[in-house]
Structures are given as structure tokens and as C-alpha cells.
Amino acid sequence: MAAATGEAVSRRQSPAWTRLPSMGLVVGVVTVLLALLVLYPLVTTLVRVLLDPEQLRLAEIDSAVPGMLANTAIVVLFSAALALLVGSVFAWLNERTDASLRAVGEMLPLAPLLTPPLAGVIGLVVLFEPRAGLVNGWLRALLGAVGISTSSGPINLYTLPGLVAVTALYLVPYVYLVVSTSLRKLDPSLEEASRLNRAGPLRTLVCVTLPAIKPSLIAAGLLAVISALGLFSVPVVIGTGARVEVLSVYIFRLLENFPPKTGSALILAALLLVLVQALLFAQRWLAPAGRHAAVGGRGFRTNPVLLGRLRPWARGMMVLYLLVTAILPLAGLVFVSLQPFWTPAVQWDRLSLNNYKTVLIDTRATSQALLNSLGLGAATATIVMLAAGLLMLYVHQARGRGRRFVDVVTSLPATFPHTIIGVSVLVAFSRPPLPLYGTVGILLVAYLIMGLPYAARAASAATDDIGLELVEASRVFRASERRTFVRILLPIALPGLAAGWIIVFVTTAGELTASVLLSSTGNPVLGRVMIDLWAYGSYPQVTALAVIITALNGVFVAIMLRVARRTLSRAVA
Amino acid sequence: MPIASAAPGQTSPSVRISGLSKAYRARRGEVPALANVSLEIADGEILVLLGPSGCGKTTLLRCVAGLERPDAGEIKIGGSVVFSSVRGISVPPERRNLGMVFQSYALWPHMTVFDNIAYPLRNLKMAAAEVGERTRAVLGVVGLDALARAYPGQLSGGQQQRVALARAIVSNEGVILFDEPLSNLDAKVRERIRLELLALHKDIRFSALYVTHDQTEAAALGDRIAVMNAGEVAQVGTPAEVYHRPETRYVADFVGSTNELAGTIIEFPDNEGSCRVETAVGRIHGRMTPVADAHPGDAVTVIFRPEHCRIGEAGVGDARANRFVGHVERSIFLGSYVEYLVRAGGAQLVLRSMDGDLLPEGTELSVYLAPERARVFPRV
Numbered sequence: 001m002a003a004a005t006g007e008a009v010s011r012r013q014s015p016a017w018t019r020l021p022s023m024g025l026v027v028g029v030v031t032v033l034l035a036l037l038v039l040y041p042l043v044t045t046l047v048r049v050l051l052d053p054e055q056l057r058l059a060e061i062d063s064a065v066p067g068m069l070a071n072t073a074i075v076v077l078f079s080a081a082l083a084l085l086v087g088s089v090f091a092w093l094n095e096r097t098d099a100s101l102r103a104v105g106e107m108l109p110l111a112p113l114l115t116p117p118l119a120g121v122i123g124l125v126v127l128f129e130p131r132a133g134l135v136n137g138w139l140r141a142l143l144g145a146v147g148i149s150t151s152s153g154p155i156n157l158y159t160l161p162g163l164v165a166v167t168a169l170y171l172v173p174y175v176y177l178v179v180s181t182s183l184r185k186l187d188p189s190l191e192e193a194s195r196l197n198r199a200g201p202l203r204t205l206v207c208v209t210l211p212a213i214k215p216s217l218i219a220a221g222l223l224a225v226i227s228a229l230g231l232f233s234v235p236v237v238i239g240t241g242a243r244v245e246v247l248s249v250y251i252f253r254l255l256e257n258f259p260p261k262t263g264s265a266l267i268l269a270a271l272l273l274v275l276v277q278a279l280l281f282a283q284r285w286l287a288p289a290g291r292h293a294a295v296g297g298r299g300f301r302t303n304p305v306l307l308g309r310l311r312p313w314a315r316g317m318m319v320l321y322l323l324v325t326a327i328l329p330l331a332g333l334v335f336v337s338l339q340p341f342w343t344p345a346v347q348w349d350r351l352s353l354n355n356y357k358t359v360l361i362d363t364r365a366t367s368q369a370l371l372n373s374l375g376l377g378a379a380t381a382t383i384v385m386l387a388a389g390l391l392m393l394y395v396h397q398a399r400g401r402g403r404r405f406v407d408v409v410t411s412l413p414a415t416f417p418h419t420i421i422g423v424s425v426l427v428a429f430s431r432p433p434l435p436l437y438g439t440v441g442i443l444l445v446a447y448l449i450m451g452l453p454y455a456a457r458a459a460s461a462a463t464d465d466i467g468l469e470l471v472e473a474s475r476v477f478r479a480s481e482r483r484t485f486v487r488i489l490l491p492i493a494l495p496g497l498a499a500g501w502i503i504v505f506v507t508t509a510g511e512l513t514a515s516v517l518l519s520s521t522g523n524p525v526l527g528r529v530m531i532d533l534w535a536y537g538s539y540p541q542v543t544a545l546a547v548i549i550t551a552l553n554g555v556f557v558a559i560m561l562r563v564a565r566r567t568l569s570r571a572v573a
Numbered sequence: 574m575p576i577a578s579a580a581p582g583q584t585s586p587s588v589r590i591s592g593l594s595k596a597y598r599a600r601r602g603e604v605p606a607l608a609n610v611s612l613e614i615a616d617g618e619i620l621v622l623l624g625p626s627g628c629g630k631t632t633l634l635r636c637v638a639g640l641e642r643p644d645a646g647e648i649k650i651g652g653s654v655v656f657s658s659v660r661g662i663s664v665p666p667e668r669r670n671l672g673m674v675f676q677s678y679a680l681w682p683h684m685t686v687f688d689n690i691a692y693p694l695r696n697l698k699m700a701a702a703e704v705g706e707r708t709r710a711v712l713g714v715v716g717l718d719a720l721a722r723a724y725p726g727q728l729s730g731g732q733q734q735r736v737a738l739a740r741a742i743v744s745n746e747g748v749i750l751f752d753e754p755l756s757n758l759d760a761k762v763r764e765r766i767r768l769e770l771l772a773l774h775k776d777i778r779f780s781a782l783y784v785t786h787d788q789t790e791a792a793a794l795g796d797r798i799a800v801m802n803a804g805e806v807a808q809v810g811t812p813a814e815v816y817h818r819p820e821t822r823y824v825a826d827f828v829g830s831t832n833e834l835a836g837t838i839i840e841f842p843d844n845e846g847s848c849r850v851e852t853a854v855g856r857i858h859g860r861m862t863p864v865a866d867a868h869p870g871d872a873v874t875v876i877f878r879p880e881h882c883r884i885g886e887a888g889v890g891d892a893r894a895n896r897f898v899g900h901v902e903r904s905i906f907l908g909s910y911v912e913y914l915v916r917a918g919g920a921q922l923v924l925r926s927m928d929g930d931l932l933p934e935g936t937e938l939s940v941y942l943a944p945e946r947a948r949v950f951p952r953v
Contacts, residue, residue: 472675477637
């Protein structure tokens with residue numbers, strides 16, 4: 001009896017453990033491991049910087065830095081402003097007017113997934129490079145026909161405005177996603193009330209719609225600035241061509257050149273980190289989530305604003321955007337990849353698949369890189385989705401206990417630009433106790449850190465929709481906690497988790513920013529190899545690789561859409 | 574019918590709740606959800622917990638299910654203690670041998686109707702053949718044989734409700750918890766399912782704890798009703814008792830509509846709860862329970878139900894009944910009855926009449942009210 005009482009007492013004092021015995025332990029261990037994974041590189045790097053001030057000799061910072069920072073500010077601010085304008089206009093056109101195009105609504109948020117960062121930029125360069133750009137070539141032919149002949153142009157992508165424009169192209173999807181979501185949630189009756197009170201469509205837009213979504217606009221603008229700061233693929237190709245250095249690329253060059261200027265790189269990386277954290281703080285402060293009463297739970301289809309004569313123009317603009325960002329670059333890539341060398345002149349008889357044979361079979365560096373990237377993508381996606389799925393489902397089942405800690409750990413890496421993750425992993429894992437430099441291990445670590453937030457977001461989206469009553473019903477009907485997890489939670493969340501796997505796989509396999517810092521001849525990955533081939537001028541092979549990775553992405557994203565839509569239809573039907 | 578009778582010799586599957594308390598920790602201190610609640614569900618009885626939202630009825634149900642943990646008290650199900658704060662016992666939900674019908678039905682969307690219903694049996698490690706047999710039997714009882722292979726998402730609300738019900742009764746354990754199961758259905762379907770539920774209860778005689786905020790549902794289904802108020806049980810009794818003899822003003826108010834007249838006690842003509850009260854409409858003879866602390870001269874409220882008043886042409890007498898005179902201010906035709914707003918001696922009363930004819934506004938009438946229908950409560 002005494003023993004029974006003792007057991008009873010201990011039970012009462014630790015209710016969490018009586019309810020969740022071994023699963024709680026597993027979840028605890030996974031959480032700690034993830035926290036270590038996320039924090040170890042960053043903390044090690046910070047400690048090294050602080051303990052070894054020798055590295056921080058300011059003299060190493062050369063005179064190019066102020067100009068580079070000014071360039072960065074110009075590129076970031078102008079491109080973010082442009083993206084905010086274009087993205088918001090697209091969102092409004094699609095959500096609120098009769099110019100709405102379903103394709104834009106579905107494609108835009110997915111654009112960053114569909115075209116791997118480098119492939120898209122290279123595709124644009126292939127079209128608009130001043131001398132050999134395909135579009136430029138054809139335009140010159142047209143101009144020649146009317147008597148004007150030039151040897152380059154007329155469109156020159158390798159300029160500061162070119163860099164700003166292309167950067168903006170890549171920011172538009174982020175803005176669009178934020179603004180269209182808040183427009184969708186905005187109760188249309190607010191706007192209808194304005195119309196009934198005799199305000200025209202324009203006045204309604206300015207006096208009702210815009211103020212109501214102001215927090216989202218601010219959030220979208222800051223998100224665009226943050227993304228622009230971290231963006232690497234666009235400036236490394238176009239900025240290099242235009243001789244405009246920006247921060248993310250400059251840090252890469254400091255570490256890439258011989259001898260590497262690690263000290264300067266760390267200082268600038270710290271600057272980047274501080275900037276981004278400050279912006280994130282501003283975002284939280286200026287646009288706190290859910291403070292606007294105007295934004296309701298779910299929206300309904302409203303009567304669209306009729307644009308009249310403007311409608312074809314509005315549609316044309318959106319179609320043009322899709323053409324320029326997605327379709328034309330891909331066509332350009334395919335076109336160049338089939339030719340022996342990059343030229344705007346079409347040589348139909350010389351088209352062949354030789355470049356594909358070269359990169360896939362003949363060249364060990366590229367085929368190995370492709371294998372490594374796919375393998376690392378699959379490994380990363382599997383590991384982070386298992387971990388994130390376990391944590392999120394568990395937290396959900398335990399009615400939110402521990403939710404905050406899990407959220408902080410899993411979302412923290414999302415606040416680090418990839419350059420920072422690359423630099424800190426490089427510093428932390430180049431020396432003992434964990435000398436991973438030159439192995440695929442160091443890439444895996446960086447990819448895991450970068451993939452974790454995506455995985456966590458997908459997992460929590462997949463689990464949050466599962467009503468708690470479904471879990472409780474399983475318990476009441478005699479299933480233990482573990483059985484409930486396996487029979488109820490996991491199967492219901494599985495499609496969402498699978499979609500998350502694909503997102504992580506796709507972003508990892510095409511990753512560029514951290515890869516260029518961590519990959520070398522011993523552990524080649526796609527991003528690194530493509531940058532090198534580009535620098536050496538092996539354009540047909542770069543385009544072949546770009547086409548391959550884009551095609552793979554397309555297939556996986558199509559699968560994801562299929563999986564996600566099937567879950568949706570089951571929920572709705 | 575294989576599920577119709579409980580195995581002989583099974584312990585009586587009743588529920589006994591004693592001294593149950595629970596408070597929720599809020600930002601500012603604790604919010605009491607249950608305060609020293611004691612209740613009993615007899616074998617084969619449907620006990621309805623009735624009260625407005627936030628009165629603690631759902632918390633009580635969830636404590637019985639094991640989905641919430643009370644701070645103090647004891648819960649016994651079918652003779653065995655499943656929770657006791659003193660003895661430090663808290664049996665997890667899966668070992669409490671319950672069935673439950675959730676407000677949202679809580680049907681698992683990835684399982685067919687058959688698999689949903691078979692789930693409790695499979696968790697009991699029952700042989701596949703028996704699982705199939707019992708599941709099909711229950712499907713027959715709720716009339717869903719044809720939909721065994723359908724997914725919950727393909728069913729109507731009423732059908733989903735039947736699946737949830739089938740899942741709750743399939744393992745035939747005797748105690749079933751209902752958490753506002755009909756609140757998501759439209760009125761017609763709700764009435765039909767209510768009748769089906771009663772028929773099913775007549776067949777199987779399960780014991781049930783049934784939570785609702787709908788007094789009609791409570792009256793129709795409950796063998797007894799426990800009216801809850803702010804975490805406490807205000808009154809337990811048969812539907813008729815609770816309706817006709819509410820013990821507190823709160824219960825009177827919550828169960829049905831009421832007229833209220835402020836007044837002062839004049840005298841207690843006997844010692845059995847009779848009470849004369851001076852009000853705006855004149856002197857009213859009513860009943861006061863408990864009479865203990867009341868004295869002549871105390872401020873009281875007289876409460877009576879619109880449908881308990883009889884309306885007569887002025888002049889027709891009734892020796893025992895209270896009688897007051899008023900005139901019709903508005904007549905409202907409501908289909909099965911007519912509602913009158915009557916002005917009597919400065920007070921406005923609501924009366925109901927089941928006769929078809931609509932009295933025109935301004936009509937003088939006499940209102941008769943039997944003394945046992947006029948409940949007198951201390952004014953707070």
C-alpha cells in the first residue's frame with residue numbers, strides 16, 4: 001500500500017510524465033539536438049570572433065567597402081520598392097478586379113520554388129546579355145532591317161538598373177503572397193459598404209482597402225528588403241557582369257579569393273546579420289500579426305472591380321511578367337543548351353543533346369555534383385521533415401505545451417540570411433573538434449539548418465488543421481497516446497508533411513548561397529559547379545544543368561500540388 | 574441483436590461524481606470552472622447537464638472523459654475509481670471504458686465509416702471476425718449499412734452524427750458521453766435524431782451524460798436534468814420538476830421563459846410554502862421554497878411562465894386562482910400559439926394562448942394564474 005501511495009504521489013507531481021512517457025523523451029532529445037544544430041555554428045563563430053580580436057583588424061577592410069555598401073543600399077531599396085509596387089498591384093488585380101488570372105494566383109507564390117535561383121538568372125542573362133543575348137540578337141536583326149545597326153544592345157542587363165530590375169523580379173512573389181493573403185482575408189463587405197456610400201472604386205481602394213491592409217504592406221516591404229539583402233544568385237551573375245558589388249557577393253569573394261580575408265568577411269557578415277535582425281524586429285513592431293480588426297477570419301468572393309478598357313492591359317502586364325520570369329528564361333536555357341556554343345543565331349542543323357551527355361556522363365565533376373545535390377536534398381528533406389513532423393504533431397497532441405520553445409528553435413534559422421549560415425558553418429566546422437570541411441557532411445549541416453524552418457512551417461500547417469477533438473476521440477475510444485499518434489495524427493498530416501518534404505528537397509537541391517562557400521572539388525554540388533562553369537564561360541553546359549534542375553523541380557512541385565490538392569479535395573468533399 | 578444487451582454479471586455502469594472542483598489558470602489568478610460538483614448517473618439513465626455557455630458543463634463532461642484533469646474530487650465509473658485527487662489516481666481516457674459523441678462528431682477523415690466505427694473494437698484487440706460482425710450490426714442499427722465504405726467527408730451532417738453515435742455505442746460499455754451532439758444540425762434533422770436517440774436508448778439502455786444548452790433537447794432526452802450555473806449544480810430533477818418547480822430564480826429563468834413581478838411579502842398563510850405578495854398587479858398568492866429566511870416585508874420577485882396563465886373574458890371567475898386584469902398591447906401570431914404583451918397595473922407581461930383566435934389590441938382581459946405556478950424568490 002505504501003508503494004502504491006508513493007507511486008500515486010509521484011504521479012500527481014509530474015502529470016506530464018504520467019501522460020506522455022517515452023514519446024516525451026524522444027521529442028525532448030530531438031528538440032535539444034535541433035537546438036544544438038541551429039546554435040552551435042553561430043555561437044562558435046561569435047565566440048571565435050570575440051576571443052580572437054586579431055581577426056578583426058579593421059585595416060583589412062579595404063577602400064572598396066563604402067562604395068560596395070552604397071551599391072547594396074541602392075539595389076536593395078530600389079528593387080524592394082519596385083517589387084512592393086508591382087507585387088501589390090498584381091495582388092489587387094487578382095483578388096479584387098475582373099482582370100484576375102488564376103494562373104498568376106497559382107504560379108506567383110510558387111515561382112521561387114519552380115525556378116532554382118541560379119537557373120532563372122542565367123536564363124534571363126541568356127536572353128538579355130548585351131552581345132550574345134538571344135532577344136538582343138533578334139532585336140538587332142529587326143533594327144538592321146530598318147537600317148539601324150549596332151554591335152550590342154539594345155537591352156543591356158549588365159547595368160545597375162538591370163540588376164535592380166532583375167532583383168525586383170525575384171522579390172515580387174514574396175510581396176504578392178503577403179498582400180494577396182491579407183486581401184483575401186479582408187472582409188469584402190468593408191469595400192462594398194464604401195461603394196454603397198458613393199465612393200468610386202479608386203476612392204474605395206485608397207480610403208478603405210489600402211489602410212485596412214497597411215500592416216501587410218509594411219510587412220511585405222520589409223520582407224522584400226530582407227530578401228534582397230540576402231539574395232546571392234542575382235548579384236553574383238548580373239552584379240559581376242555589371243561590375244556592381246553588393247554585400248552578399250562581397251562576403252563570398254573575401255572568403256573565395258586567395259588568401260581568404262576571413263576577418264573582414266566575419267565583420268561584414270555580422271553587419272548583415274545585425275541589419276536583418278533589426279529589420280525583422282521592425283517588422284514585428286510595425287506590423288504585428290492580427291492587430292487589425294478589419295481583417296476577418298475568411299473572405300468570400302466579392303463582386304470584382306470592373307476595370308473596363310484597362311482590363312486587357314492589366315492582364316497583359318501579368319502575362320508579360322510570367323513570360324519574362326518563368327517561360328522565356330526556360331526557353332532560352334533550353335535553346336542554348338542544345339547548341340554547341342551560345343549564339344543568338346539559330347543553327348537548326350547543329351542542335352543536339354551533346355551538352356547533356358557532357359554534364360551527365362562525360363564530366364565527373366558535374367555528374368557527381370548532380371548526384372550530391374539530389375542525395376543531399378533527399379537526406380536533408382527526410383531528416384528535417386521527420387524531426388519537424390514529430391515535434392509539431394507531438395506539440396499539437398499535447399495541446400500546445402512546449403509550442404513556444406519548438407517554434408523558436410525551428411524558426412530561428414529563417415532569420416539568418418543563407419550567407420550567414422554558410423559563413424558560420426564554415427568557421428565552426430573547419431577545425432577540430434568537428435573538421436568537416438571538404439566533406440558532404442558540412443553541406444548537410446548547413447542544409448539541415450536552412451531546411452528546418454521550411455519543414456517546421458509545413459509541419460505546423462499540416463497539423464494545426466487537425467481538430468483536437470479528433471485526437472481526443474481516439475483517446476476516449478481506447479487508443480493510447482502512441483497509438484493515436486500512429487493511427488490518427490500521422491496519416492492525417494502525411495500529405496502536408498510530404499508537401500513539406502518536396503519544398504525542402506527542391507530548395508536544398510538548388511541551393512546556391514551557402515553551397516558556394518562550403519563546396520569545393522572534394523564535395524561538389526550543383527550550385528557551386530554551375531557558378532564555376534559560368535565563370536569559365538562554359539555556357540552551354542551551365543544551361544544544360546540549369547534545364548535539368550529546373551525540370552526536376554517542375555516534376556516535384558507538380559507532385560506536391562497533386563498531393564496537396566488531393567488532401568484539400570478530401571477535406572472539402 | 575448482438576449489441577442489445579449488456580453481458581450478465583457486468584458491474585453496474587453508473588457514474589458517481591463527488592466534490593469535483595477545477596479552476597483554470599488565467600493571466601489574473603484562477604477562474605473557477607467547477608466548484609464542488611457532486612452528481613450521480615444511475616444505471617440506464619440519461620442525465621442532462623443544462624446551462625449556458627461557460628457554466629462548466631462541458632468541463633465536467635471532459636473531466637469524466639479524462640480529457641481534463643480536475644483539481645479535487647473523485648470520479649467513479651462503473652464502480653471503479655477513475656479519478657481521485659486524494660488517492661492520486663488519474664486513469665487515462667483510453668482506460669475509462671467510455672463512448673463519446675463529440676460536438677464536431679470528430680470522425681477521422683482518413684478512415685471509412687466502417688473503420689471509424691470499428692476503431693474502438695480494434696483498440697480492444699478484438700478478433701477481426703467479431704469486429705466485422707459487431708460493426709455491421711451497429712451500422713444496421715443506425716441505418717447506414719449502405720455507407721460503410723464511404724468517407725466522413727462524403728456524408729451529410731445527420732449521417733455523420735449517426736456514425737458518431739454508432740462509434741459511441743459499438744463497444745457497448747454502458748456509459749456514453751454526449752457533448753452538445755446536435756448543435757451543428759438544422760432543426761428538422763435535430764428533431765429526427767433526437768427521436769432516434771431515444772428509441773436507441775430504449776433498446777440498449779445505456780447510461781449517458783448529455784451536455785446541452787438547449788432546454789427543449791434537455792427536457793426531451795433527460796431522465797433527469799442537472800441545471801448548472803457558474804460551475805455549480807443549481808438544481809437536479811426530472812424535466813417536469815425543474816420546469817414546474819424551479820428552486821432558484823436562475824433555474825426558472827434558464828428553463829423556459831418567465832414573467833417577473835417585483836413585490837413585498839405580506840404573510841405566510843400556512844407553513845407549507847404558501848405566500849402572499851403585494852405586487853404592481855395586485856395581491857398574488859404564490860409558493861416560496863425554501864421559506865426559511867424570509868419574513869413579511871421582504872422584497873421578493875414573483876416568477877411565472879407565460880404558458881401557465883389562462884386568459885379569460887373578464888367576469889368568468891376561478892375561486893382559487895390569482896386574477897388580474899389587463900389589456901392587450903400587442904398580439905403576435907407565432908404559428909402554434911399566440912403571444913400577447915399585456916399591460917396590467919403598470920407591469921408588462923407576456924402571455925401565451927394556444928386557441929387560434931387572435932385577440933385585437935386593446936382588448937380587456939382577465940388573467941388567471943394558479944398559486945402553485947407562481948414561484949416567489951428573494952430579490953437579490
